[in-house]
Amino acid sequence: MSFQLKGKVIFFATNNINKFNEAREMLNHYKIAVGMLRVKTIEIQSESLEEIAQTSALYAFEKCGLPIIVEDAGLFVDALNGFPGPYSSYVYKTIGNEGLLRLMNNVENRRAKFQSVVAYFSEELKSPVCFKGEVHGEITVKIHDGNSGFGFDPIFKPVNSDKTFSEMPTSEKNKLSHRARALKSFAEWYTKESDL
Ligand code: ITT
Numbered sequence: 001m002s003f004q005l006k007g008k009v010i011f012f013a014t015n016n017i018n019k020f021n022e023a024r025e026m027l028n029h030y031k032i033a034v035g036m037l038r039v040k041t042i043e044i045q046s047e048s049l050e051e052i053a054q055t056s057a058l059y060a061f062e063k064c065g066l067p068i069i070v071e072d073a074g075l076f077v078d079a080l081n082g083f084p085g086p087y088s089s090y091v092y093k094t095i096g097n098e099g100l101l102r103l104m105n106n107v108e109n110r111r112a113k114f115q116s117v118v119a120y121f122s123e124e125l126k127s128p129v130c131f132k133g134e135v136h137g138e139i140t141v142k143i144h145d146g147n148s149g150f151g152f153d154p155i156f157k158p159v160n161s162d163k164t165f166s167e168m169p170t171s172e173k174n175k176l177s178h179r180a181r182a183l184k185s186f187a188e189w190y191t192k193e194s195d196l
Pocket of ligand 1: 013014015016019071072073074075088089090092114149150151152153165177179
C-alpha cells in the first residue's frame with residue numbers, strides 16, 4: 001500500500017486546540033499538512049489508550065470519510081498505581097491539578113509518565129495504524145504555571161528538565177513530549193508510505 005503525499009491533507013479529529021497546535025507544529029517539520037476537525041468522536045471506556053484511539057479513528061472516519069488522526073493521551077502516576085491514566089480527561093475536569101496535588105500530599109515517590117497513542121485511518125487501510133509515545137518525569141509539589149500548554153502541564157516536569165511543560169514554549173515541549181514522539185513515528189511511517 002502506498003499513497004501520494006503531495007497535495008494531501010490529513011485531519012486531526014479533536015476538540016482540544018492545544019493538542020492540535022502541538023501536532024500542527026510537529027507535522028510541519030515533515031511537510032505534512034493537517035487540518036483540525038471538530039467532529040464529535042466517541043471515547044469508549046477502556047484501560048487501553050490504543051483501543052480508545054483506534055475506535056475513535058474509525059468512528060470519525062465513518063462520519064467524514066477523510067484521512068484522519070485521533071490521539072488519546074493520559075497521565076500515569078506511579079504512586080497512584082497509574083491513575084488517572086485513560087481517565088485523565090475526566091479527572092482533569094473534576095479535580096484538576098489542585099486535586100491531583102492533594103492526592104500526592106506528602107507522597108515521596110513523585111514519578112509519573114505521559115503516554116500518547118496516535119491512530120491513523122484512511123480509505124487505503126484495512127484497520128487503523130497506531131503509534132505510541134511516552135515521556136517520563138515527575139509530579140511537582142506545587143503548580144508551576146508558565147501559561148503555556150494545557151491540562152496537567154503545570155504539574156509535570158519531564159526528566160532532566162528544571163521546567164514544567166507549562167513553562168516551555170510549544171517548540172520545546174515538542175522536543176520531549178509523549179505526543180511529539182507518537183507523531184514523529186507516525187510522520188516517519190506516513191512519509192515512507194507516500195510515493196515521494
Ligand atoms: P480530544 O479527546 O478531543 O482529542 P482531550 O483533551 O479529551 O481531547 P485526551 O482524552 O487525549 O484529550 O486527554 C486526556 C486528558 O489528559 C486531557 O484533557 C489533559 O487533561 C491530559 N493531557 C493529555 N495530554 C496532555 C499534555 O500534553 N499535557 C497536559 N495534559 C495532558
